[in-house]
Amino acid sequence: EPEVTQTPSHQVTQMGQEVILRCVPISNHLYFYWYRQILGQKVEFLVSFYNNEISEKSEIFDDQFSVERPDGSNFTLKIRSTKLEDSAMYFCASSEAGYTFGSGTRLTVV
Amino acid sequence: RKEVEQDPGPFNVPEGATVAFNCTYSNSASQSFFWYRQDCRKEPKLLMSVYSSGNEDGRFTAQLNRASQYISLLIRDSKLSDSATYLCVVTVGSSNTGKLIFGQGTTLQVKP
Numbered sequence: 001e002p003e004v005t006q007t008p009s010h011q012v013t014q015m016g017q018e019v020i021l022r023c024v025p026i027s028n029h030l031y032f033y034w035y036r037q038i039l040g041q042k043v044e045f046l047v048s049f050y051n052n053e054i055s056e057k058s059e060i061f062d063d064q065f066s067v068e069r070p071d072g073s074n075f076t077l078k079i080r081s082t083k084l085e086d087s088a089m090y091f092c093a094s095s096e097a098g099y100t101f102g103s104g105t106r107l108t109v110v
Numbered sequence: 111r112k113e114v115e116q117d118p119g120p121f122n123v124p125e126g127a128t129v130a131f132n133c134t135y136s137n138s139a140s141q142s143f144f145w146y147r148q149d150c151r152k153e154p155k156l157l158m159s160v161y162s163s164g165n166e167d168g169r170f171t172a173q174l175n176r177a178s179q180y181i182s183l184l185i186r187d188s189k190l191s192d193s194a195t196y197l198c199v200v201t202v203g204s205s206n207t208g209k210l211i212f213g214q215g216t217t218l219q220v221k222p
Contacts, residue, residue, distance in 0.1 A: 031207045042215065045211065089151070099156065099210065103153050
């Protein structure tokens with residue numbers, strides 16, 4: 001069964017550093033997403049991406065965040081100048097006729 | 111008001127029990143409805159879609175009441191492996207590609 005692959009599975013970074021979370025969506029999917037889940041809280045939508053541009057973003061997705069599809073397979077989330085409150089699980093998903101989530105990257109900001 | 115509201119639980123039930131979860135949503139324009147399952151520190155996985163006429167998948171039955179903006183999930187004959195957090199999810203846009211709006215989740219613990 002096709003999978004959405006995320007790397008790394010766990011990233012520890014110092015406050016103020018930049019991180020890039022990577023995702024390989026399912027190859028024939030055209031819609032890509034990032035969601036995050038702070039420990040003990042609900043899963044929250046960050047951004048959706050279609051046709052090489054952002055189609056929708058949430059209030060959380062401010063100037064600190066950016067997404068990119070640098071080539072035909074990867075989809076990345078960059079977080080500039082990380083803050084302690086950015087610590088969360090970040091889930092990538094892709095969709096064509098239904099969603100598939102990746103297994104997530106646990107980001108810990110210290 | 112929260113967009114999707116669930117009783118967080120936990121629900122502690124013995125094996126074989128029947129358990130029901132409820133969910134309400136605030137946006138009357140919501141178009142598609144789902145129950146997802148999430149195991150500890152794992153990604154959400156689709157359990158089932160929810161249709162207005164109600165639908166069943168084995169031991170799981172989902173119901174939708176659009177007038178009351180209410181969704182339910184019934185699990186019969188609970189198994190130990192059903193222990194997880196159950197997420198009520200709605201979309202406002204396309205059911206296949208619109209953003210998902212998650213509830214907080216209801217935790218189920220099935221005990222021997």
